[in-house]
Amino acid sequence: MVPPLVLDIDGTLTDAQGRLDPRAFEVLPTWDAPVILATGKAFPYPVSLCHYLGLPQTVIAENGGVVLVDGEVTFAGDREAAQAVADEFVARGGDLGWDAADTVNRWRETEIAVNLDADEELLREVAATYDLEVIDTGFAYHVKSHGVEKGAGLEHVCETMKYDPADFVAIGDSENDASTFRVVGQSYAVANADEVAKEAADEVLEESYMDGTLSVLNALQ
Numbered sequence: 001m002v003p004p005l006v007l008d009i010d011g012t013l014t015d016a017q018g019r020l021d022p023r024a025f026e027v028l029p030t031w032d033a034p035v036i037l038a039t040g041k042a043f044p045y046p047v048s049l050c051h052y053l054g055l056p057q058t059v060i061a062e063n064g065g066v067v068l069v070d071g072e073v074t075f076a077g078d079r080e081a082a083q084a085v086a087d088e089f090v091a092r093g094g095d096l097g098w099d100a101a102d103t104v105n106r107w108r109e110t111e112i113a114v115n116l117d118a119d120e121e122l123l124r125e126v127a128a129t130y131d132l133e134v135i136d137t138g139f140a141y142h143v144k145s146h147g148v149e150k151g152a153g154l155e156h157v158c159e160t161m162k163y164d165p166a167d168f169v170a171i172g173d174s175e176n177d178a179s180t181f182r183v184v185g186q187s188y189a190v191a192n193a194d195e196v197a198k199e200a201a202d203e204v205l206e207e208s209y210m211d212g213t214l215s216v217l218n219a220l221q
């Protein structure tokens with residue numbers, strides 16, 4: 001019996017250029033237990049990935065802000081406050097860093113993501129005045145409500161699916177995966193992970209990106 005999985009996307013199922021590693025299509029569609037995608041990306045991204053992997057749509061998006069399980073969507077986090085932070089940041093000379101179409105935030109419902117080129121100090125200062133936090137995933141800064149996290153999202157998924165989070169194996173690469181690592185039974189940080197993720201993981205893998213992820217998945221089969 002293979003264990004259920006909770007998998008980060010960027011940095012974990014991708015290559016160093018951020019492209020989805022096609023080997024995900026070899027191993028995930030036939031995984032004989034639930035596979036939950038848990039990401040900082042906006043909701044449509046993991047939903048689409050489940051769709052094209054042929055997996056049931058059970059996803060944690062926006063760092064736990066949006067959870068879809070058993071056909072029901074729940075939200076956590078104050079999008080209006082995050083928008084107010086973004087507006088004030090821009091008014092004070094900050095640059096969110098996206099083009100006019102802003103597909104990064106267009107479908108984002110509980111938080112705001114800002115390009116890593118942005119003025120981090122100013123962003124953190126503005127966020128603090130709205131009692132929001134900023135996390136750095138290595139792919140974007142996320143302006144989000146305290147307490148909204150992937151780990152809480154997984155607990156919600158497990159309550160609905162009647163699973164124990166402790167039965168799950170988690171793999172991830174960033175600060176936003178630490179909460180997942182804390183609630184699962186076994187957690188792995190890929191070699192490209194940041195220090196927060198490495199510190200929180202039960203094990204730090206020798207290999208990076210999908211090579212690291214596959215080393216775990218192959219050993220579990």
Ligand SMILES: O=C(O)COP(=O)(O)O
Nearest residue numbers: 009010039040041137139
């Ligand atoms: O959206 C991000 O910043 C990172 O996404 P991830 O959680 O799938 O790595």
Ligand SMILES: [Mg+2]
Nearest residue numbers: 008010011173
């Ligand atoms: Mg990641």
